[in-house]
Amino acid sequence: MSETILEIKNLAKFFGKTKVLRDISLNVEKGDVIAIIGPSGSGKSTFLRCLNLLEEPTRGELIFKGETYFHIIKCKNDFVDYEAYHKALDAYEEELVRTEDNLAIYQNLKIEGKVDDSLNKKIAKAKKEFKEVRKHPVQKIDFFDSKSYEEAIKNTPKFSISNKEINKIRSKINMVFQSFNLFENKRVIDNCCLAPVKVLKMSNAEAKEIAIKELTAVNMQDRMNYYPRELSGGQKQRVAIARALCMNPEVILFDEPTSALDPEMVDEVLNVMKKLASEGRTMIVVTHEMNFAKNVANKVIFMDKGYVVESGNPKDIFENPKTDRLKQFLKMN
Amino acid sequence: MFDWGKIGKIFVENSDLIWSGIATTVILSLFGTFVGLILGIFLAYGKNIKVRDTDIFIIKILKRILKGFCVGYSVVLRGTPMMVQALIFKYGTNALGLNWEDISFPKEILNVFNGWFLAGLIVITFNTAAYMGEIVQSGLNGVDKGQIEGARSLGMSGAQTSLFVILPQAIRNALPTIGNELIVNIKDSSVLNIIAVSELFYRLKNIATTNYAFLEAYIILALIYLVLTLIASGILKLIEKKLDGQKISLNPFGRYLRARKEI
Numbered sequence: 051m052s053e054t055i056l057e058i059k060n061l062a063k064f065f066g067k068t069k070v071l072r073d074i075s076l077n078v079e080k081g082d083v084i085a086i087i088g089p090s091g092s093g094k095s096t097f098l099r100c101l102n103l104l105e106e107p108t109r110g111e112l113i114f115k116g117e118t119y120f121h122i123i124k125c126k127n128d129f130v131d132y133e134a135y136h137k138a139l140d141a142y143e144e145e146l147v148r149t150e151d152n153l154a155i156y157q158n159l160k161i162e163g164k165v166d167d168s169l170n171k172k173i174a175k176a177k178k179e180f181k182e183v184r185k186h187p188v189q190k191i192d193f194f195d196s197k198s199y200e201e202a203i204k205n206t207p208k209f210s211i212s213n214k215e216i217n218k219i220r221s222k223i224n225m226v227f228q229s230f231n232l233f234e235n236k237r238v239i240d241n242c243c244l245a246p247v248k249v250l251k252m253s254n255a256e257a258k259e260i261a262i263k264e265l266t267a268v269n270m271q272d273r274m275n276y277y278p279r280e281l282s283g284g285q286k287q288r289v290a291i292a293r294a295l296c297m298n299p300e301v302i303l304f305d306e307p308t309s310a311l312d313p314e315m316v317d318e319v320l321n322v323m324k325k326l327a328s329e330g331r332t333m334i335v336v337t338h339e340m341n342f343a344k345n346v347a348n349k350v351i352f353m354d355k356g357y358v359v360e361s362g363n364p365k366d367i368f369e370n371p372k373t374d375r376l377k378q379f380l381k382m383n
Numbered sequence: 384m385f386d387w388g389k390i391g392k393i394f395v396e397n398s399d400l401i402w403s404g405i406a407t408t409v410i411l412s413l414f415g416t417f418v419g420l421i422l423g424i425f426l427a428y429g430k431n432i433k434v435r436d437t438d439i440f441i442i443k444i445l446k447r448i449l450k451g452f453c454v455g456y457s458v459v460l461r462g463t464p465m466m467v468q469a470l471i472f473k474y475g476t477n478a479l480g481l482n483w484e485d486i487s488f489p490k491e492i493l494n495v496f497n498g499w500f501l502a503g504l505i506v507i508t509f510n511t512a513a514y515m516g517e518i519v520q521s522g523l524n525g526v527d528k529g530q531i532e533g534a535r536s537l538g539m540s541g542a543q544t545s546l547f548v549i550l551p552q553a554i555r556n557a558l559p560t561i562g563n564e565l566i567v568n569i570k571d572s573s574v575l576n577i578i579a580v581s582e583l584f585y586r587l588k589n590i591a592t593t594n595y596a597f598l599e600a601y602i603i604l605a606l607i608y609l610v611l612t613l614i615a616s617g618i619l620k621l622i623e624k625k626l627d628g629q630k631i632s633l634n635p636f637g638r639y640l641r642a643r644k645e646i
């Protein structure tokens with residue numbers, strides 16, 4: 051029996067009118083290593099940041115170990131069958147392009163002077179087809195049609211959560227950043243001790259003991275008294291991982307942890323992450339390292355333009371992609 | 384030309400007065416800089432107050448008033464000379480029935496502490512606070528936003544993040560400017576002689592008139608200010624080095640030697 055740690059239901063995030071995340075649902079079980087892949091700008095970082103509320107979602111529900119910690123239910127015009135709607139919209143747009151292209155081809159032939167009876171007939175037919183498609187457009191739904199976004203948000207029943215509770219959630223759902231974000235004013239060891247002492251109210255001695263243990267786990271024990279500026283990128287990221295581990299989090303979110311590293315340092319960080327995965331840590335990893343997603347993750351999510359386009363086990367995703375978008379993405383990477 | 388012997392003679396004969404002037408100036412500038420910095424931190428946060436749509440009405444009003452006060456304070460105090468501020472403070476408090484002359488300290492050391500000294504302390508502190516507010520504010524803005532996210536993502540509260548992560552970095556980055564403020568204060572505390580604060584300038588001015596030795600007295604004065612500012616900037620350099628964990632050494636290889644030793 052696996053235990054569900056995180057339930058994400060219909061999570062959406064809009065920045066003003068830019069819809070960055072659209073109704074993403076996901077269950078995270080204990081020990082899951084979930085890789086999120088997708089082109090840049092597809093909303094991967096925003097998704098992670100919503101999970102520990104660094105970004106406030108526009109709507110959706112977030113449940114941590116059975117306890118709801120974020121819930122905004124309904125906006126105007128919600129309750130649309132999203133899948134059906136988007137299928138219809140996609141089909142309509144495809145048809146539109148197909149028939150228009152068809153028409154253009156015949157018209158070009160005519161301009162080139164290859165006129166005969168059958169061509170004229172074909173043009174007439176293509177024209178009719180194109181018009182037919184346009185007669186039944188799938189309306190683009192503006193989910194906040196007449197009202198402005200802010201107004202819609204105002205009328206939304208809001209789940210309220212105190213800052214204290216948010217901090218508590220964050221202490222259990224830690225994040226490792228692309229840019230490390232180590233505390234520049236603190237030595238490596240103090241980077242690791244600060245949050246355990248201040249947030250978990252550990253004693254200094256206890257925090258230090260744990261910090262040494264975790265720094266040893268990422269093989270940074272001999273750099274304990276260094277400042278972040280004295281470390282290489284790979285070393286910084288390993289310290290950042292140790293810093294998160296010191297909080298003994300239930301979930302660790304990684305946002306492209308190796309993207310800012312020189313190529314020769316990528317592996318030292320990936321190896322640490324592999325070790326964490328094998329120890330049964332629950333991780334959600336946004337990454338461009340396809341081999342990591344393929345070999346370490348037990349679930350892969352492909353995101354594009356704010357949607358989860360495909361998800362499944364790594365084998366299916368990488369060997370058997372169903373959608374064109376994923377196929378294209380995998381070809382490029 | 385003047386007589387070096389006479390300079391020495393005047394210094395020795397009036398050394399008690401001169402030392403008390405030095406003590407007054409040093410205390411004024413150290414206290415003014417340090418307490419001014421602390422007030423400046425509050426000012427900087429006050430100027431950065433964000434009024435949120437979600438705030439309830441009364442909080443919005445309070446925030447606006449507080450923010451407006453902090454911004455106004457900083458504009459007025461930085462836009463007028465400290466000498467004028469001192470005079471307005473003196474006559475303003477006089478009008479309210481406060482006479483600084485009447486205030487005396489129970490224990491007197493070096494003939495420094497009196498009512499005017501207290502008034503001078505207040506003027507220089509509140510004047511420095513305005514500049515410190517500006518300095519701390521730009522220090523805060525200079526700290527990478529990732530530092531905040533790093534702390535918040537571990538569950539630290541906003542106050543903890545400010546206190547343990549952001550503020551120390553802001554102060555550290557602003558330290559050269561803060562130190563400069565100390566040096567400015569050592570020199571500019573001289574304007575407080577206008578309200579009879581018996582600091583260095585006030586003392587030497589009196590010595591000059593009583594001994595009828597103007598050039599000599601003011602040369603002594605200049606030399607003392609120079610020594611004080613040099614000592615101050617030397618100490619500040621040391622502090623900066625200390626804060627950098629002794630890593631910045633004059634020997635460009637120092638850091639690597641140290642690193643090798645540890646491995």
Ligand SMILES: Nc1ncnc2c1ncn2[C@@H]1O[C@H](COP(=O)(O)OP(=O)(O)O)[C@@H](O)[C@H]1O
Nearest residue numbers: 065068070088089090091092093094095096097
């Ligand atoms: N604070 C913000 N304000 C406005 N738009 C944002 C903000 N953060 C992200 N976005 C937009 O959201 C989209 C997704 O961004 P992001 O989640 O960073 O994508 P990814 O991590 O997949 O590259 C981008 O188009 C970006 O411009």
Ligand SMILES: [Mg+2]
Nearest residue numbers: 094095096306
């Ligand atoms: Mg990103």
